[in-house]
Amino acid sequence: MINESIRYYEDQLCVSGMAIQPLLHEQVTPLYLYSAERITHNVNALQKAFASLGASFHFSVKANSNLAILRQLVSMGMGLDVVSGGELLAALKSGVSGEQIVFAGVGKTPSELELAVTHGVGWVNIENVAECHLLNQLAGKHGTSMRVALRYNPEVQANTHPNIATGHKYAKFGLNRDALLNLLNQAHAFPHLHIEGLHVHVGSQLEDTQGTQDGIRKALEIAEQFPQIHTLNLGGGFPTAYDDRPYPTYHDFAQSMLPLLRPHNLHLMLEPGRSIVADSGILVTQVLYLKEQGGINLVVVDASMTELMRPALYGAHHQVVPLLNAPEKRRVRYTVVGPVCESTDVLAKEVMLPDIQVGDYLAILDVGAYGMVMSNNYNLRPRPAEWMVEADGSARVVRPRQSFESLIAEL
Numbered sequence: 001m002i003n004e005s006i007r008y009y010e011d012q013l014c015v016s017g018m019a020i021q022p023l024l025h026e027q028v029t030p031l032y033l034y035s036a037e038r039i040t041h042n043v044n045a046l047q048k049a050f051a052s053l054g055a056s057f058h059f060s061v062k063a064n065s066n067l068a069i070l071r072q073l074v075s076m077g078m079g080l081d082v083v084s085g086g087e088l089l090a091a092l093k094s095g096v097s098g099e100q101i102v103f104a105g106v107g108k109t110p111s112e113l114e115l116a117v118t119h120g121v122g123w124v125n126i127e128n129v130a131e132c133h134l135l136n137q138l139a140g141k142h143g144t145s146m147r148v149a150l151r152y153n154p155e156v157q158a159n160t161h162p163n164i165a166t167g168h169k170y171a172k173f174g175l176n177r178d179a180l181l182n183l184l185n186q187a188h189a190f191p192h193l194h195i196e197g198l199h200v201h202v203g204s205q206l207e208d209t210q211g212t213q214d215g216i217r218k219a220l221e222i223a224e225q226f227p228q229i230h231t232l233n234l235g236g237g238f239p240t241a242y243d244d245r246p247y248p249t250y251h252d253f254a255q256s257m258l259p260l261l262r263p264h265n266l267h268l269m270l271e272p273g274r275s276i277v278a279d280s281g282i283l284v285t286q287v288l289y290l291k292e293q294g295g296i297n298l299v300v301v302d303a304s305m306t307e308l309m310r311p312a313l314y315g316a317h318h319q320v321v322p323l324l325n326a327p328e329k330r331r332v333r334y335t336v337v338g339p340v341c342e343s344t345d346v347l348a349k350e351v352m353l354p355d356i357q358v359g360d361y362l363a364i365l366d367v368g369a370y371g372m373v374m375s376n377n378y379n380l381r382p383r384p385a386e387w388m389v390e391a392d393g394s395a396r397v398v399r400p401r402q403s404f405e406s407l408i409a410e411l
């Protein structure tokens with residue numbers, strides 16, 4: 001959705017007051033463009049909402065791993081939450097210390113766990129009994145010890161898209177209650193681990209606070225029995241408004257957690273991803289062709305499911321707007337599609353836009369999270385460039401477009 005940082009001035013879509021269309025001169029589209037100002041706004045709102053809970057924050061790198069964004073977030077006091085060796089190395093490259101990294105994931109390989117040990121990551125979130133043994137052994141081999149949170153699957157239903165609900169009984173994530181209690185009761189069997197936290201993440205893009213509250217209650221019931229548990233990591237999941245329905249805010253989540261957490265002396269950790277970056281990013285694309293088929297007005301653009309997979313993967317909705325608004329033009333119902341050879345390569349269905357011409361530019365909004373990170377080379381399409389617009393309106397490339405040379409060299 002349009003926000004204070006990404007909005008129209010005199011019918012030109014601007015980021016922090018800088019018109020986007022003139023920037024595109026000789027730039028190849030599609031390209032991602034982020035607003036540093038919007039990211040700052042979101043982090044400030046998060047920190048303010050959870051101040052009374054004394055929470056600490058680790059940005060979930062899976063949502064966006066651009067180094068300029070990671071550096072900005074680290075400079076604002078956030079740690080980083082990673083789920084692979086690649087993300088771990090990207091986090092270190094951004095300048096964060098190992099201690100400020102949380103390493104999560106349902107299937108960490110032995111070499112990834114060893115990376116975590118050798119770089120001294122602050123927390124490893126364990127999801128499997130065998131993983132606990134393996135990490136203990138690796139820490140012993142390197143003559144060190146690791147701090148661990150056990151990821152609990154609380155078997156609660158989160159109000160979200162089924163593909164991003166993670167805390168229900170049939171999800172692959174976390175340890176069930178019995179496995180978790182067994183590990184806690186046998187903590188002495190892991191001399192190189194300090195099992196000091198519980199980790200619960202019930203889902204992403206949560207439409208209400210209920211699933212989180214249910215997860216907290218279940219986790220507290222276990223934490224109460226084990227005084228060595230001093231930290232509760234509640235993951236991410238805070239929603240972004242992709243449409244104009246009302247969504248719970250950081251403040252709503254904090255207020256719903258407060259009465260549950262206040263009686264307990266637990267440190268609260270959070271791993272937000274989407275809510276920090278989603279509405280800071282747009283994908284700029286150019287119209288290649290127009291055609292009418294089956295009574296539908298198709299707009300074929302140069303972006304596709306390879307740059308933005310969310311519509312094809314989840315049926316996700318993203319608002320599409322023109323870079324140059326033309327209020328005087330008649331509005332037409334369009335379906336916006338990409339060039340990829342898949343029928344699912346539809347970026348937006350039945351959107352009302354001013355009468356479009358070939359060569360016009362469109363912006364797909366709210367793509368800063370799970371956008372570029374999910375891009376791929378299907379149909380041998382190069383990955384797009386990423387730009388950052390600073391709060392003063394200055395813009396720079398923060399990751400160049402992948403060249404055909406590097407794409408072909410890897411074949």
Ligand SMILES: Cc1ncc(COP(=O)(O)O)c(C=O)c1O
Nearest residue numbers: 060201204235236237272273274
């Ligand atoms: C364990 C964990 N933490 C944090 C996140 C980030 O969630 P979100 O982007 O919804 O804030 C996820 C996302 O799936 C996750 O699985």
